[in-house]
Amino acid sequence: MASAVPLILTPPPVPNTPGLEKALLTSVGLGLVALTTVAFDADAQRAKFSFWVALTLIGGGTLGWAWRHFGQGPAGVRHNNLWLRGSTGRGAVAWLTAVVLTGFYVVLYWFSSPDDQGNFGPLNQLVHALDPFSQALRHKPSDQWFLYGTFYTLAILVMGGRALWRYRHSPYQRVRTVSVMFFQLGFAFLLPGLLLAFQRPEYYFSYFWPLKYDYLFPGTVGYLLKDGGPGLGVFMVFWGVVMSFVGTPILTYFYGKRWYCSWVCGCGGLAETAGDPYRHLSDKSRAAWRWEVRIIYAVLVLIVLLTALLWLAASGAVPALQPVADPLSRAYGFAIGSVFSGVIGVGFYPLLGSRVWCRFGCPMAAYLGLLQKHFSRFRITTNGAQCISCGNCSNVCEMGIDVKQYAQRGEPIIRAACVGCGLCSTACPRGVLNLENGPREGRYQSSQLIHPDSLRILS
Amino acid sequence: MHLVIIGNGITGVTAALTARRLQPAARITLVSDETTHHFSRTALMYVYMGHLRYPDIKPYEDWFWQENRLDLVFATATGLDLQRKELTLSTERILSYDQLLLATGSVSRFAGWPGQDLRGVQGLYSLPDMARMSRDTHDIKHAVVVGGGLIGIELAEMLHSRGIQVTLLVRDAHYWASVLPKPEAELIDQQLRAHHINVRYRTELAELLPNTEGHVQTVCTTTGEKILTQWVGLATGVTPNIELAKAAGLATDRGILVNELLETSAQGVYAAGDCAQHRQPGAGEVPIEQLWYTGRAQGETVAHTICGQPLPYRRGTWFNSAKFFNLEYQTYGRVPVVPAPGEESFYWQHPTAPLAFRINFRPDAQFAVTGMNAMGIRQRHEVWEAWLQAATPVQTVLQELGAANFDPEFFRQHEAAIVRQFNEQFPAQPVTLKRRRGLLRALQLNRAAR
Secondary structure, three states, rough: OOOOOOOOOOOOOOOOOOHHHHHHHHHHHHHHHHHHHHHOOHHHHHHHHHHHHHHHHHHHHHHHHHHHHOOOOOOOOOOOOOOOOOOOOHHHHHHHHHHHHHHHHHHHHHHOOOOOOOOOHHHHHHHHOOOOHHHHHHHOOOHHHHHHHHHHHHHHHHHHHHHHHHHHOOHHHHHHHHHHHHHHHHHHHHHHHHHOOOOOOOOOOOOOOOOOOHHHHHHHHHHHHHHHHHHHHHHHHHHHHHHHHHHHHHHHHHHHHHHHHOOHHHHHHHHOOOHHHHHHOOOOOOOHHHHHHHHHHHHHHHHHHHHHHHHHHHHHHHHHHHHHHHHHHHHHHHHHHHHHHHHHHHOOOOHHHHHHHHHHHHHHHHHHHHHHHHHHEEEEEEEOOOOOOOOHHHHOOOOOOHHHHOOOOOOOEEOOOOOOOOOOOOOOOOEEEEEEEEEOOOOOOOOOOOOOOOOOOOO | OOOEOOOHHHHHHHHHHHHHHOOOOEEEEEEOOOOOOOOOOOOHHHHHHOOHHHHHOOOOOOOHHOOOOOOEEEEEEEEEEEEEEEEEEEEEEEOOOOEEEEOOEEEEOOOOOOOOOOEEEEEEOOHHHOOOOHOOOOOOEEEEEOOOOOOHHHHHHHHHHHOOOOEEEEOOOOOOOOOOOOOHHHHHHHHHHHOOOEEEOOEEEEEEEOOOOOEEEEEEOOOOOOEEOOOEEEOOOOOOOHHHHHHOOOOOOOOOEEEEOOOOOOOOOOEOHHHHHHHHOOOOOOOOOOOHHHHHHHHHHHHHOOOOOOOOOOOOOOOOEEEEEEEEEEEOOOOOOOOOOOEEEEEOOOOOOOOOOEEEEEEOOEEEEEEEEEOOOEOOOHHHHHHHHOOOOOOHHHHHHHEEOOOOOOOOOOHHHHHHHHHHHOOOOOOOOOOOOOHHHHHHHHHHHO
């Protein structure tokens, strides 16, 4: 009976996609093709037309498909064939998606700065297609960052619609998804645009130092105070300081890291919506956890030191710092701000999962994580002895936490990484996990109904 | 001490982990012919459906075994010499032991139907079963599942995920009639209908007929129906795997007979989990328990006895859970299909959504609660454990019902509706709901119980 290789499962055929769904996915594909043609179209009018047609096809096709696929039939966990499909199981489609996404970021960051004639390189026609919209919202012409912001917001809204249908059986997921859509559209897109329209500094009230590191750099503070005027500029600086050092600890004390990472933050918003099809791809191994701890706290230390250094340099107390401060901050911006958070963070969604940046790189997540672990009322409670070690919770954890290690031992889950997306609780087939805020006393108390072995599992 | 454990399921592994904790120096060997590493049997369905991959259902990463000095042997135990305390393996290796734990689990139980050995007919218990099912259901259009229990509906859900049309044969008039009261079973029937499963109640398998190639083609039922199909899943239960124990001369009946210390008829040999049959089960308890939870509890208990800290097996307050397609089920305490004599049963069901709640209690014993079923509502294990242990009056339980609520945030709370209906049905002692959901109260109850 013993066979040498216990299990080689032939991948079964994935059921055929129904006709209408196929048509809607084709529309998304045509939209992507149309969008590509915009970049190469010499005729500005035609390019503009193709651009809007493309967005309509992509947005409409995605929403229509999501409505057919997730919005119909009984509501519940929909993970059938998740690991078997190429698109979500690191197949050819996933690799292609990753290459396209990564390529887009490379072009955006390094090959689309406007030249003297206002030409945005390969993205030129795409950028100019947004001119009328940009004029209407911001009273100024479009640029590559406005194009990126528009794509980013559309991705969160459209894929947010998909998430709403997919998780329609869970009020927690519905409310949370609406929250990230709201904060992206309002606080990270429309409001900064309107500020520009009123000739005020473009300020994102939903991003704080150390994620938005330059908000507490002397250069940005000086600029905000100057261009924002005595009222608004002071308020912006005040808001930034208060949210980083007062608001964040207080909110994290009551609700855990999740108030920011999976409810407000734009990076989190994109991960929870556009990245949702890839959340299971995060690495759950102990080795990955060790890398996480090594890297993320190093980034936090780096940005704290850099910020201190910039202020020291700006104060003029140490003249020798003047020449190094600026190159250092630019190096951080390149390596962490662009390569890590953008190219790797989003470009590799289809291969490494949706939270690579949040898990390994984000200094805000590191800061929130320390607060969550040591100064918070938040925990994920394990329900007595009901766990069957099935692994669904670990699978859906975008932060790569091996949730079942805790659940099968009856321990509450208190991990710095946890962003409180709640998917482990949603996916659990036995009602074992629940996100709760409660007294800190006895927060680590295990269930008495299971006797956790004291073996080295989590060290 | 060298402890050899046959079987690396939840029972064997829990025993190994507990023994490692109690005796850090012991040599511990786990023998299995199913897989090298322990996996979660209850999660096999998720691998078939593509939710998870095989490595995802391993509760521990592979380094865990070596780091904790648990030796894994991938082989079949073919012989057991009780005198010489030796085990013969299919690899021709001889393994001598000081203590032996048989945690050999179950095998699928078939009723001897004509045609049950045809190709395309199988049960679902082991990983090889699942691999075979995965292969044999490639590209098929229709399947028949026999059995109205947990595995039956699981098979139906698995096949449904691949777009295969399923006909489900259920012996009784409603689903899982040996365990669930009818109203709960009807909620599950709604799930079956919503997922287009054709259910034939009061119908059993009579005979399976092959096509010319010896593959199953026709299912004949006891109602005289002939169903053309391509694959048949038999989910009519499991029976203890006692082959090795029996051949070695241990006392067996349906299972390997054990006393309350889980000792078999031979000194130094123990049996626990699915394969064990208790000579004297506790009052109201069954002699053979085939659940994940009981396997885990027995594995932990027997390890204490093996390590010189004799511990009688006590089932404790009953609990179980399952999920039927999208409908979750949790139960605490005992809820018989029909209330026991002297017991009252209160049942609430949401007017439209698939949500239900049942509490059984004894009016003749200060209204003490005896058990509960929750469908589509999550309940806190610790709180119910405390209530049931303390024989808490149903009125107190309902007043405090929010403390047991384990649904995620923003979920609608139904305690008020439940209490309202209870007061209509039992107006003699009206209950006022005092507590809505909250972790604080649950912790207080928990602390008080300790």
